[in-house]
Structure formats: structure tokens, C-alpha cells
Amino acid sequence: MLKIRRVAIDTYPENTAFLLRQSNGYSAEQFQALRKIRVNGDSAEILATLALVDEPTMLKPGEIGLGEQAFRRLGLPEGAPVAIEQAMPPTSLEFVRRKIDGDTLQDDEISAIIRDIAAHRYSPMEIGAFLVACASFMSTQETLAVTRAMADVGNRFDWKAPLVVDKHCIGGIPGNRTSMIVVPIVAAHGLIMPKTSSRAITSPSGTADTMEVLANVDMCEADMRAIVAREKAVLAWGGRVNLSPADDVLISVERPLRIDTFDQMVASILSKKLAAGSTHLVLDIPVGPTAKVRSQDDAVRLRKLFEHVADKIGIVIDIVTTDGSQPIGRGVGPVLEARDVMAVLRNDADAPPDLREHALFLAGHVLDFDPALRGGRGYARAMELLASGEALAAMERLIEAQGRQTTRYAPGEHVHEIHSPHDGRVNAIDCHRIARIARLAGAPMDKGAGIDLLHKVGSDVRKGQALYRIHAQSRIGLGFARDLAMEDSGHEVAR
Amino acid sequence: MLKIRRVAIDTYPENTAFLLRQSNGYSAEQFQALRKIRVNGDSAEILATLALVDEPTMLKPGEIGLGEQAFRRLGLPEGAPVAIEQAMPPTSLEFVRRKIDGDTLQDDEISAIIRDIAAHRYSPMEIGAFLVACASFMSTQETLAVTRAMADVGNRFDWKAPLVVDKHCIGGIPGNRTSMIVVPIVAAHGLIMPKTSSRAITSPSGTADTMEVLANVDMCEADMRAIVAREKAVLAWGGRVNLSPADDVLISVERPLRIDTFDQMVASILSKKLAAGSTHLVLDIPVGPTAKVRSQDDAVRLRKLFEHVADKIGIVIDIVTTDGSQPIGRGVGPVLEARDVMAVLRNDADAPPDLREHALFLAGHVLDFDPALRGGRGYARAMELLASGEALAAMERLIEAQGRQTTRYAPGEHVHEIHSPHDGRVNAIDCHRIARIARLAGAPMDKGAGIDLLHKVGSDVRKGQALYRIHAQSRIGLGFARDLAMEDSGHEVAR
Numbered sequence: 003m004l005k006i007r008r009v010a011i012d013t014y015p016e017n018t019a020f021l022l023r024q025s026n027g028y029s030a031e032q033f034q035a036l037r038k039i040r041v042n043g044d045s046a047e048i049l050a051t052l053a054l055v056d057e058p059t060m061l062k063p064g065e066i067g068l069g070e071q072a073f074r075r076l077g078l079p080e081g082a083p084v085a086i087e088q089a090m091p092p093t094s095l096e097f098v099r100r101k102i103d104g105d106t107l108q109d110d111e112i113s114a115i116i117r118d119i120a121a122h123r124y125s126p127m128e129i130g131a132f133l134v135a136c137a138s139f140m141s142t143q144e145t146l147a148v149t150r151a152m153a154d155v156g157n158r159f160d161w162k163a164p165l166v167v168d169k170h171c172i173g174g175i176p177g178n179r180t181s182m183i184v185v186p187i188v189a190a191h192g193l194i195m196p197k198t199s200s201r202a203i204t205s206p207s208g209t210a211d212t213m214e215v216l217a218n219v220d221m222c223e224a225d226m227r228a229i230v231a232r233e234k235a236v237l238a239w240g241g242r243v244n245l246s247p248a249d250d251v252l253i254s255v256e257r258p259l260r261i262d263t264f265d266q267m268v269a270s271i272l273s274k275k276l277a278a279g280s281t282h283l284v285l286d287i288p289v290g291p292t293a294k295v296r297s298q299d300d301a302v303r304l305r306k307l308f309e310h311v312a313d314k315i316g317i318v319i320d321i322v323t324t325d326g327s328q329p330i331g332r333g334v335g336p337v338l339e340a341r342d343v344m345a346v347l348r349n350d351a352d353a354p355p356d357l358r359e360h361a362l363f364l365a366g367h368v369l370d371f372d373p374a375l376r377g378g379r380g381y382a383r384a385m386e387l388l389a390s391g392e393a394l395a396a397m398e399r400l401i402e403a404q405g406r407q408t409t410r411y412a413p414g415e416h417v418h419e420i421h422s423p424h425d426g427r428v429n430a431i432d433c434h435r436i437a438r439i440a441r442l443a444g445a446p447m448d449k450g451a452g453i454d455l456l457h458k459v460g461s462d463v464r465k466g467q468a469l470y471r472i473h474a475q476s477r478i479g480l481g482f483a484r485d486l487a488m489e490d491s492g493h494e495v496a497r
Numbered sequence: 498m499l500k501i502r503r504v505a506i507d508t509y510p511e512n513t514a515f516l517l518r519q520s521n522g523y524s525a526e527q528f529q530a531l532r533k534i535r536v537n538g539d540s541a542e543i544l545a546t547l548a549l550v551d552e553p554t555m556l557k558p559g560e561i562g563l564g565e566q567a568f569r570r571l572g573l574p575e576g577a578p579v580a581i582e583q584a585m586p587p588t589s590l591e592f593v594r595r596k597i598d599g600d601t602l603q604d605d606e607i608s609a610i611i612r613d614i615a616a617h618r619y620s621p622m623e624i625g626a627f628l629v630a631c632a633s634f635m636s637t638q639e640t641l642a643v644t645r646a647m648a649d650v651g652n653r654f655d656w657k658a659p660l661v662v663d664k665h666c667i668g669g670i671p672g673n674r675t676s677m678i679v680v681p682i683v684a685a686h687g688l689i690m691p692k693t694s695s696r697a698i699t700s701p702s703g704t705a706d707t708m709e710v711l712a713n714v715d716m717c718e719a720d721m722r723a724i725v726a727r728e729k730a731v732l733a734w735g736g737r738v739n740l741s742p743a744d745d746v747l748i749s750v751e752r753p754l755r756i757d758t759f760d761q762m763v764a765s766i767l768s769k770k771l772a773a774g775s776t777h778l779v780l781d782i783p784v785g786p787t788a789k790v791r792s793q794d795d796a797v798r799l800r801k802l803f804e805h806v807a808d809k810i811g812i813v814i815d816i817v818t819t820d821g822s823q824p825i826g827r828g829v830g831p832v833l834e835a836r837d838v839m840a841v842l843r844n845d846a847d848a849p850p851d852l853r854e855h856a857l858f859l860a861g862h863v864l865d866f867d868p869a870l871r872g873g874r875g876y877a878r879a880m881e882l883l884a885s886g887e888a889l890a891a892m893e894r895l896i897e898a899q900g901r902q903t904t905r906y907a908p909g910e911h912v913h914e915i916h917s918p919h920d921g922r923v924n925a926i927d928c929h930r931i932a933r934i935a936r937l938a939g940a941p942m943d944k945g946a947g948i949d950l951l952h953k954v955g956s957d958v959r960k961g962q963a964l965y966r967i968h969a970q971s972r973i974g975l976g977f978a979r980d981l982a983m984e985d986s987g988h989e990v991a992r
Contacts, residue, residue, distance in 0.1 A: 013513075053508045056507070127624075130626045259594075
């Protein structure tokens, strides 16, 4: 048995354990086998990568060092006794190998893989192998099995209601913060809409990041339930309530490898919705030259896959394909997006019309799920609730219920404007490029960082006129973003 | 600029750099982007994973800590100034993504991928993605391109001779140390056979590990050339001379994922042979129920691929399929295998007959490349050179030339025998199982660890009679191996 010693080294996201190279009871060849170890404590265990230490001040014989991340995850105090053993590869890897060989897997084999992935038993390399093997071919039945398996690990909400509505966009369009408008409209109407959202991983902001500018989003299930019972809705971060945890692990590998197959997208989104207890879902698929879906043919293929899987898992789905040719609204990044959202809810005269219109369109589709409104009356009802201020009031109640944000965030004070190279008309805005620039400026970690779009597609501009303004909270962030923007602004201005 | 400080932590095989979390000039969000960094010194650079340190005794502001592995690889002294920047993903990853999407890649695209892999610019996850994408489909042209690209990075030998022979086995059969018999036979005949071998990665011993029991195998190119000039041959470890370095990187990911496609095998083997300057190659494909190739159909498919690629890169290849139904010889593990090899070369009466026969068969095929011997006279010539002691004399000269091993290795003193459960006849021996048991005993790192097979297939045994003996140098190793052997001995004894 070894005693835990906390080591002030953070190797996020990896767990790292440290052992003295000498006088530890193991010989060199065992260490080779022990590179990945299982650390077993009395009441908890973790997998960790082993690092060898030659520095006797850092560890004493009989001690095992745990880096910050490993110490936190294991959750045992310093000095607690643990045993270590070689971490054996999970048996479900055999199924991954068969998938690599071109086999189609059975439901229970897929379940075993997803369970092991959710339990952090796979290395990123092994997860990557599974994802790439799936990218080469997946049957519809396999996609369905992955969806179900993902929803089955982790938490599962049951709202004990026949109609629990939800709205989701497949992403890729900066500034597209419609959920923060749709949810208050729908709540004001009286449907149940417990919306959990993610934080941004590679985009400049997720709904949770933007909502957090206004209110607390980090809450446990009990708090979510209490708020939904009173307000019909919530706008919470989904990370705390452990819905489809396998999805978070898969995403951590999909993103760096940029694996974005339709199968994975369908499984990821629908497993979260199933776990969140949604019964009716409006799904927004933006189509555009720099969006995730770039042609109507692809949109139709994706739509059919969504409809098939949703049907099998018992979710009523209404899929809308929308214009994804440029960012939506003006602000990109948490503070700037929150500003736009509140402008729409307040019916400000200068609120971004495209954001308002897009949110009303989606809210209308969600309201159409209400049997009392069927016949396409959802849109009119959404307009009414927005115009009357009822949606704004619902938002204010939600903010109060979740806990109003005490920090006053403002747009980043370090500012740089990108100018039009000549007279002309804005012809196209590259969603990818804008997202990357905003991200380098510091969004979403720096709430005030991002981009303020001053001219959208169709706008006439003069040479030297500002196309957009980069906001950053640090000089370094501004420098990163400016360098990228000066290389290519992401705006095409036709003479 | 930061100053290097050496940190006595070994995170092999990863490079790790350490920075103070506080007062380092970077903010939290930049760190997220900086997880993988490029450390640029005056004359060298490395990629490293960044760990954050909260312990001010370990590092001072303005310092960057480098773990043992990173410090060694960068090769700059402590205190040397370095700059860090975000390590951008290599541009060739775009081709990997296209391969994942099902595209067939062009030669120059494959070259770019292989160059970046050899330069350690890919993470294990990214290498895994490339390999799995290739496993799902590879055209023959792609396999050829990978082979050429792998041979083109790293060193390339030219022996300035029209006939440079080589012999290779695709592996998987424990105890199969024929190279150490074939090379002295061929050298005694007078053909040029500069044999580079690998160390074991997942097997209990590689030819380099076993040869090292007798002689030094770790030499530079100049030493190899000098020995070959005098002795016509050499039995060296290939790791030092940097032949097809991309192969070593790919193998480090193929093994844990157990990706063993024919395409990768052909590219791996033939790229090494091309880089090593071989002109004529005898390739041994063992076929058996627990071998790498398990049916004659597969053997034919593999043979055709080898022949196609070898032909295109200008290597004359002679492929033999052999019996791979059980281990060859008695010893498994460096010391025990070296004992068997020397017994064959000395014509000892109790030398393992199967090892002797297999080596003569392969040596005969290699000698058949000699125009003077054509017409199938190679085998008789090989027998003559072995029986006359000329092969033994050639081996002794090689050992002297390479440097006789000064350490006297002996079989591991910790011993456990595995007994037959009943009277009967040995029906089958599982190559995989025997390899794993020998490996857990400590082979190849502990030279004396391994297995001594006392009864081979066809042998009659009595209940309680020893089937094999496990040797280990440590009690822990013996325990590991014994536990696995007692679960399943790998021997099938038919009543």
C-alpha cells in the first residue's frame, strides 16, 4: 500500500500519478507495464498515467504523488492508503477492433463500448480509433444503438408530463443565441421547456456561457426541478446534471480530430435530449457555404437520419432548415450576445432583426406543438408574447429564479477595428473565420471578448469603414485575434 | 523568453513542459490554447504537453520546467533561453480527415503525412485516426506510397553491391530466432547480409534482444559498415541507425490498438528493407491457428501484396509460407533463445531440431539468390556450412567484431513449472499465450526471463509432468507469469 501525497502539478485533462523511480518496490520492466495504472483507494478509484520522479524532495519512499486533477478526481485525503495495479485495457476494445475490421456491431456490444468510454476507461487514442472506424461506416441500427447507449449511461430526467418541449440547433453559426429568446417566449405561453445547454468547446460561446452573463447556470437537478415547477422553464448548463456523459468524452476527441459525421451528430444530440426527458423537439439545421451543412442534399440526408432515430426513441421531432450563410445577430462572444438577446426581448428599435426573426420562427415551431395552437398559429402567438413584454418578464423571472449574476460583465476594453479594404457591398461572412477570431480574442473564457459585427451581408460599406470590432480583455488576446483577422478578415466585400 | 530548468520527472514517452500557473505572463484562456506547445530554443525545438505548477519551489517566474524526456530531446542546457508558442496541428491532418471521409490520397499527400508523423508532429490520437482510416480501406497504390514515403524519411543505406540479401519473418511465433543462424551461414558462404533487427515491442524477444545476450548490437552506421566490410554480415539493432523512423512511431500506436492490417505490415517491412539497402529478400510467412496469418487464403492475399509492392520498389522477393502452428525451438526469451541458437550452430545433439530445420530451409532460400548456386542448391550448401562448423566460426567472428557481451546472462533463477493436467499428447500450443506469459515473467527487459518448452506438439506426457518451465529474475515477474499460466497454460493436452 502507498500513501497519497498531493503534488501541485495540474495535467488537465489527464490524471497523473507520480512514483519515485528508485526504491518503490517495482523494477524497470514492471514500470513499463505500469505506465497506465489503476489507483485503488478505500472508497474510490481512478485511472492515471504514471510519471517517474528522480527528485527525493517531491516524494518519499512509500508515497504516491497525485497531480491536482488526479487528486481531485479520486477525492481521498492526503495520507490515505491506496494500492496500484496495471490498468488492463477494457474488454470492449475487442468490439472496437471488430468495427475497425469492418464488422457491424450488435446493440449490446455498442452498449459495452459506450459504458467504458463514459467511465473514462478509454484513452483518447482508443476513442479516436472507435470514432474513425464509425466514420468509415455505420448502419442506421448502429447509430440508433449508440444514441440509446449514450442516453442510458448517466442521469435521466423524467418530467412526468406528456409535453416537454425543446429546441436545438446543430451549431456552427456564431451569434445564434436564439434559445435565450425562445425559452422565455415558450415559458410565457406555459409549455414546459427545461433547457440544458453546453458550454462552448470550439465555438466562441455556448448558450450556457452567454446565459451566465445574466444569471447562474450551474445548478443541481433539484434546483432545476424547483425552477421548472415554478417558471415552466430553465436555462441551465447541462454539465452538472450528468446527462449523456459519454457524449462529453466523445466530443473531447471529435473536436481535435474534427470528426463531424452525421451519425455522431445525431447520436450526440438525440442522446442528450432523451436523457433530458424531452418529448418534442424543434431542430434547427442551418445550411450555408461555411455552415456545418453545406447543401440541401446533405440537409435532407441528415434530416432523414434524425427523423428515423428520433422516431425509434420516441421523440417527436420537427426539423427546420434555415439560412446559415452568415453569423446571426451582431455580437459574437458571451457579453456581446447577451446584449443582443436582451435588446430583442426588450423590443429595442436597434435590436438585431435577423436574431429576432430567427428566434420568433423557432419559437413558433415549438409553440405549434401545443395542441391548442395547432394549425400554424405558433408564430403569431410568439410575436404576441414578445411584443407584449411577456417574454421579457418571463426572462426576468428566470434570471431571478436561477440567481442574477453578481459580476457586471462588460465588452472587453481592448479593441481593434477591422476595416473594409475598398468601397463595395458585403457579399459573404465566413462563419468559421469569425468564430476563430472571436475565440482567439479570448471568448468564451473571457466573457467580454468577441466580435461586434457592424455590417452584415448586403450592407454597403466605404473604404476604411469598420466591418467589425474585436473586443478582448487582455492585450495578448487582442494581438492573437488581430493577427488572424488581418490575415483574412472573413468578410468578402464586392466592389 | 523563458529559461530552461530541468525537472526530475520522467513522463516517457511524452514530452512534458512545466509552467507556473501564476505570474507567467499568460492568462487562463491562453493556457487552454497552449496545452500543446512548441518550445523553441536557439538551435532546437520540441513539442511538449504543458502542465501547470502551483508549487513555487519547483519553478521560478521566468522559468520553464522540462521533464527528463523533454530535456533530453531538446538537448539544450539548463538556463538556455527558449520561447513557447501554441503548437498548431500539422497541415497534413487535412489529408487524414479526407482519408477518414473515404477519399483515396495522392502520393504527395501520403508523403506529407508520413513526414509529419516521423517528425513527432502527430499525437497518438491523430496517428490512431490515420491508421484506422487506412485499415478501413487502402488502395494498393496507397500502400506503395506509404512504403516509399516511410523509406524516404530517415536514413538510407547503399551498400554499392548488386546483391545485398536479407531475410525477414512477419513474426508472431515465439522462439523463432532463425536470423541468428541464417546470417552466419550466409556470411560463411560469402554473400553480403547486413541484418538490422528490432527489439521486441509486444513479443518476449526480438532478434536484437537475443543477439545482445552474446554481443553488442547497438552501433552506429560507420561501425556497421566496417563490420560488414570484413565479415560480410552484421546482426545489429536497427534503432540507432534511424531506418524508417516513421515506422517506429506508427508501431507505437498500432501495437496498443492491435491494428495489424496487411497493408501496414507490407509498408512497415518493405520500407525498412528499402531503407536498409536490401536488394533480395526471403520473407517467411508462418501460417497457423494462433499465428498472424491463419489461413492459406490470407497467406496468398498477403503474398500478392508483398510481391506487388516489392516489385515496384525494386526488391527481389522470395516468399515462403511455413508452419506456424506452435513456437519454434525450446526457449522463449533472450537468454533461452540464445542458448538454442548456439546449440544449433554447435551441432549439439540435443539442439532443437525444428529451429535447426527452419533456419536451414530459410538459409537455403537466401543462398539460392547466389547466381552460382541457382537450381535449388542453396539448401545443401546451407547444410554443409552448418555441419562443417563454418557457420559457427562465422558467428564467433561476428560476435568478436560487434563486441562480445561482457555481462554473463543466465536463465532467471526464479522458476515455476507448469504441469500436464492428465496423461495424453500435446495437441496444440498457443503462440499468443506463451508470448504473453514469457512477457509477464519479464522478457525481454529481463534477459533471463522467459519460458523453456519441455514438450512440443506431438509429445506424449504423463499427468503431473512438466510441460514448460517459467524463468523470471524477480519474484513479482514470476508471480505475474504464473498467475496467467495457471489460468490457461496455452497447452492443449489430448487424452
